[in-house]
Amino acid sequence: MFITFEGPEGGGKSTQIKLLSEVLQTLGHQITQTREPGGTVTGNKIRxxxxxxxxxxxxxxxxxxxxxxxxxxxxxxxxxPALQEGHVVLCDRYFDSSLAYQGFGRGLDLRFLQDVTWEATGGLRPHLTFLLDLQPRIGLERAASRGQFDRLEQADLQFHERVREGFLNLAAAEPERFYVIDATRSAEAIHQEIVQVVKSTLIFKH
Incomplete structure (x- = not known):
């Protein structure tokens, strides 16, 4: 099963992936954790x-x-390769981030982005995508507490508002894949909600 975590800056994606990974491992699942951009030697250089x-x-x-x-x-x-070996793959961002940031945020043509993405991924889509949603101003304040902003975090508030709107539009277009979560709540409350959704999805999938 391929699960991705998306959303604006400061939504707590990394924390939730770590917590979910620990739970799934205790249930006997083999887990592969990765992130975008990165996850490979080449990808880390690009990052x-x-x-x-x-x-x-x-x-x-x-x-x-x-x-x-x-x-x-x-x-x-x-x-x-991980999916072929029966792993649950947890990925911190995937192609939805490109559609939100470079499409809705930067203004590139969405159809073009989708065509290139199809070629880049070989058509591989997540089974389940968690969108950790919160107001950009709150997310950027959280991100600032981690230290220096990266390139995307440095963009102005209007850019991040367009990105958030993009994520919500993507979620509305694919409700069977997306699960939208209020990321302003406690990490534990979010974690419990994610675990319940993943458990039910894994049972259904098997």
């Missing part, structure tokens, strides 16, 4: 360029293609 080197000027199209390159590597090197 450094596209997120961490904030002094670089990167055009929106270049940004999207770099994310797609990292994604193509991750799918072929990590995600598909």
């Amino acid at each position: 450094q360029i596209v997120l961490e080197d904030v002094e670089l000027h990167i055009e929106p199209l270049t940004e999207f293609l770099l994310y797609s390159a990292s994604r193509a590597q991750l799918v072929r090197e990590v995600i598909r």
Whole structure:
């Protein structure tokens, strides 16, 4: 089973992936945890360029293609092999982030983004996507407490509001895949809700 975690900055995706992984392992599942961009040697080098080197000027199209390159590597090197071995794959961001950030946020054509994404992923879609939703202002305040902003976190509030709207639009278009969660609640409350959804989905899937 392939589960992704999406949402604006500061939603607590990494925390929830860690907590869910621990629960699923105690239930006897083999887990592969990964993230975007990154998750491979190649992807981590791309991550450094596209997120961490904030002094670089990167055009929106270049940004999207770099994310797609990292994604193509991750799918072929990590995600598909893990799924073929029967693992539950937990991924911190996937293609929905590109649609939200580079599509709704940067204004690139969504159809073009979807076409490139299909080629990059070989059509691999998540079985379940958790959208950890919160107001961008709250999320950015949380992100600021972690230290220096990355390239996307440095964008203005209006950009992040467009991104949030994009995520919500994507969720509304695919209600069978997305599960929207109020990320302003406690980490434990969010965790319990996620565990219940995943348990029921795994039972249904088997």
